[in-house]
Amino acid sequence: MAVNLKKLVRKEDLLSGGHRACAGCTGANILRQVMLVAGRDTIVGGATGCMEVVTTVYPYTAWKVPYIHTAFENVAATISGVETGFRALKKFGDLPVEREKMNFIAIGGDGGTYDIGLQSLSGAMERGHNMVYICYDNEAYMNTGIQRSSATPFGAHTSTAPAGKVKQGKEQNRKNLTAIMVAHEIPYVAQTTPFHWRDLATKVEKALAVDGPAFLNVLMPCTIGWHFDPAIGMQICKEAVENNFWPLFEVENGKYKINYKPSEKKPKTQLADWMKQQGRFKHLFKPGNEELLVKCQEYVDQEWEKLLKLEVMTAEPESVKTV
Amino acid sequence: MARADPGHVLTGSHYLDGDHACTEGALSAGCNFIAGYPITPSTEVVERFARRIPTVGGTFIQMEDEIASITAILGAAWGGAKVMTVTSGPGFSLMMENIGLGAMLETPCVIVNVQRGGPSTGLPTMVGQADIMQARWGSHGDYEIIALAPQSPQEAYTLTIEAFNLAEKYRTPVMVMLDECIGHMTEKVVIPEADSIELTERRKTDKPPGEYLPFAVGEDMIPDMAHAGEGHRYHITSLTHDEQGYPVMSAEVQDKLVRRLCDKIRNNTDEIVMLEEDGLDDADVVVLSYGITSRVARAAVDDAREKGLKVGRLRLLTVWPFPERYIRELAERVKAFVVPEINYGQLVLEVERCAAGRAQTILLPHMGGDVHDPAVILQAIEEAAS
Numbered sequence: 150m151a152v153n154l155k156k157l158v159r160k161e162d163l164l165s166g167g168h169r170a171c172a173g174c175t176g177a178n179i180l181r182q183v184m185l186v187a188g189r190d191t192i193v194g195g196a197t198g199c200m201e202v203v204t205t206v207y208p209y210t211a212w213k214v215p216y217i218h219t220a221f222e223n224v225a226a227t228i229s230g231v232e233t234g235f236r237a238l239k240k241f242g243d244l245p246v247e248r249e250k251m252n253f254i255a256i257g258g259d260g261g262t263y264d265i266g267l268q269s270l271s272g273a274m275e276r277g278h279n280m281v282y283i284c285y286d287n288e289a290y291m292n293t294g295i296q297r298s299s300a301t302p303f304g305a306h307t308s309t310a311p312a313g314k315v316k317q318g319k320e321q322n323r324k325n326l327t328a329i330m331v332a333h334e335i336p337y338v339a340q341t342t343p344f345h346w347r348d349l350a351t352k353v354e355k356a357l358a359v360d361g362p363a364f365l366n367v368l369m370p371c372t373i374g375w376h377f378d379p380a381i382g383m384q385i386c387k388e389a390v391e392n393n394f395w396p397l398f399e400v401e402n403g404k405y406k407i408n409y410k411p412s413e414k415k416p417k418t419q420l421a422d423w424m425k426q427q428g429r430f431k432h433l434f435k436p437g438n439e440e441l442l443v444k445c446q447e448y449v450d451q452e453w454e455k456l457l458k459l460e461v462m463t464a465e466p467e468s469v470k471t472v
Numbered sequence: 473m474a475r476a477d478p479g480h481v482l483t484g485s486h487y488l489d490g491d492h493a494c495t496e497g498a499l500s501a502g503c504n505f506i507a508g509y510p511i512t513p514s515t516e517v518v519e520r521f522a523r524r525i526p527t528v529g530g531t532f533i534q535m536e537d538e539i540a541s542i543t544a545i546l547g548a549a550w551g552g553a554k555v556m557t558v559t560s561g562p563g564f565s566l567m568m569e570n571i572g573l574g575a576m577l578e579t580p581c582v583i584v585n586v587q588r589g590g591p592s593t594g595l596p597t598m599v600g601q602a603d604i605m606q607a608r609w610g611s612h613g614d615y616e617i618i619a620l621a622p623q624s625p626q627e628a629y630t631l632t633i634e635a636f637n638l639a640e641k642y643r644t645p646v647m648v649m650l651d652e653c654i655g656h657m658t659e660k661v662v663i664p665e666a667d668s669i670e671l672t673e674r675r676k677t678d679k680p681p682g683e684y685l686p687f688a689v690g691e692d693m694i695p696d697m698a699h700a701g702e703g704h705r706y707h708i709t710s711l712t713h714d715e716q717g718y719p720v721m722s723a724e725v726q727d728k729l730v731r732r733l734c735d736k737i738r739n740n741t742d743e744i745v746m747l748e749e750d751g752l753d754d755a756d757v758v759v760l761s762y763g764i765t766s767r768v769a770r771a772a773v774d775d776a777r778e779k780g781l782k783v784g785r786l787r788l789l790t791v792w793p794f795p796e797r798y799i800r801e802l803a804e805r806v807k808a809f810v811v812p813e814i815n816y817g818q819l820v821l822e823v824e825r826c827a828a829g830r831a832q833t834i835l836l837p838h839m840g841g842d843v844h845d846p847a848v849i850l851q852a853i854e855e856a857a858s
Contacts, residue, residue, distance in 0.1 A: 197593065218593075220562060220592065220593060221562065222537060222566075260510070264536040264537060265509070265536060265537035267536070290510045293510040293511065293512055293515050294510070294515060294519075296510040296515065296518075296519070296534060297534055299536065308515075308519045308522070309508075309510070309518060309519055309522045309532070309534045310522065310534070311522060311523050313523065313526060313527075314526070314527065315526035315527060316526050
């Protein structure tokens with residue numbers, strides 16, 4: 150299942166230009182990469198969110214495949230229904246043969262996935278629909294103007310968890326949604342970023358190939374909400390992986406595999422340097438907030454250690470490994 | 473009567489939009505707990521609260537959705553806080569089950585709905601007034617509600633304070649039916665001195681622990697409250713309940729409870745209702761409006777009067793409970809009601825019901841996205857007068 154860049158770039162771009170995403174948006178890039186792999190035989194559902202709004206400004210649409218937006222909390226339920234509908238048509242022989250192999254993709258931001266949409270996502274995963282859920286995680290409600298979500302990391306400034314005289318941004322760590330999805334014991338769960346195009350494309354391919362539900366959590370640095378130079382979105386993705394803020398890993402049938410491990414002796418980037426490029430963490434670099442920065446590092450280290458252990462714990466024993 | 477805490481009140485003249493003014497109203501009223509969820513065009517209310525509350529003292533929590541937001545404020549009210557939640561159309565719909573819970577538990581709370589165009593996602597960034605019937609009838613079962621409709625940022629401030637007072641007085645959820653236009657309209661807002669702001673205190677029981685019955689009432693039909701942790705052992709439930717708060721599955725108890733939930737507000741309609749009348753003494757035609765539409769109506773009424781037409785203006789600051797008796801009496805002496813609303817005819821149904829054929833009722837619907845053209849209202853006045 151190797152992704153071939155030459156083949157990939159020759160494929161039709163199914164998200165057309167002219168949409169209203171911000172300059173430097175990494176989210177539109179995620180959508181394009183996903184669609185290059187998924188191809189035309191795909192039905193996409195979008196939860197309310199920035200990627201829904203910017204790609205579907207009536208009377209235009211950027212989507213060259215069928216696209217359904219319903220509301221904020223229910224994209225997984227919507228696609229559950231679409232997928233089940235196709236199965237019913239097939240069962241009764243009402244589906245043309247060329248429509249029998251369709252991809253069903255639900256897309257939501259972190260608000261529509263981690264928070265208000267969690268119930269419908271959980272239901273869809275548990276029922277086992279043959280669908281892929283893709284979360285573009287920009288770590289806050291960007292569509293309504295940068296309010297905190299349960300994906301917002303500790304210490305980040307948002308409009309509803311602002312940094313000021315009394316408080317220093319969000320006071321909770323982010324929810325580990327990827328772990329929650331793993332707990333649903335679905336065939337495939339993975340984390341990736343749009344900078345790691347080969348990783349992302351491979352994971353989309355795997356997610357679409359499995360029989361049953363799959364979930365991808367894709368980091369989407371937001372130039373507006375995170376306050377960084379629009380030119381460096383991809384750099385932010387790259388460094389987020391290098392400093393373990395957003396590890397690349399996948400869980401196939403319960404088995405963890407970390408796809409990138411930074412050198413322990415010579416890490417390419419440090420978490421604090423990465424945070425310094427983002428205005429949302431600006432206040433953490435003021436004198437007196439050193440402890441908060443330490444807390445950020447501790448959390449990332451703790452999660453990384455956990456991940457390493459999970460990889461070992463879920464690995465097949467040497468003796469049964471097939472050669 | 474209690475007075476506002478000077479530490480919460482931004483006394484002075486400000487240039488604020490309706491959303492921000494609403495936040496200041498809540499703070500002036502002593503609101504110390506908001507649970508909310510981002511939704512256009514209401515988010516500015518909670519954003520300002522999140523910025524202001526750490527220095528004033530209180531809590532803002534952003535919940536995972538609107539169902540959680542309304543439920544959290546009900547819990548906080550029973551914990552002793554003065555509470556509010558803020559939303560718009562789709563979020564208002566999600567809140568409905570628990571608005572009924574609030575009415576059933578007689579929980580003082582304020583729900584702000586900055587109305588946008590609907591149904592469904594509708595027009596997220598544009599005005600609507602189509603949640604007026606939902607405010608009254610949205611949750612299942614019989615209950616009464618109080619809903620206010622500000623027409624300016626200034627009133628977004630004052631009516632939010634009033635909403636808190638009514639919620640405490642009648643122990644009921646009270647809705648502030650803002651709309652996108654007023655929410656995002658910036659005007660001068662004068663915030664008075666704290667000691668001139670009268671606040672209604674919570675009705676607390678003076679019974680000692682052991683004697684308190686959470687739903688025992690006197691003549692005014694409104695029970696006294698005890699907060700969690702104050703030493704009283706009591707039970708509250710969403711099931712039909714008796715004076716002790718215990719569930720009783722019987723037609724008799726249901727009858728007594730539901731009648732009281734409705735009558736405690738119905739019987740006080742005259743006291744609750746706030747309206748503004750202008751030139752009704754010799755009017756043949758009355759333009760009845762509320763919220764942003766009343767500002768557009770005003771222009772049309774002024775033009776009609778210049779043309780010598782006998783037209784008056786009636787503005788409802790309280791849309792629920794509806795001033796039935798008042799409209800019935802007015803219908804006896806006017807020829808017609810002209811009712812412009814940014815919906816396809818909602819409050820007009822109440823006007824028509826109360827007028828009961830004694831005066832003509834003319835609906836001027838507008839589906840949302842912007843406000844009426846005053847010329848359309850003027851034309852309707854002219855037709856009604858002729």
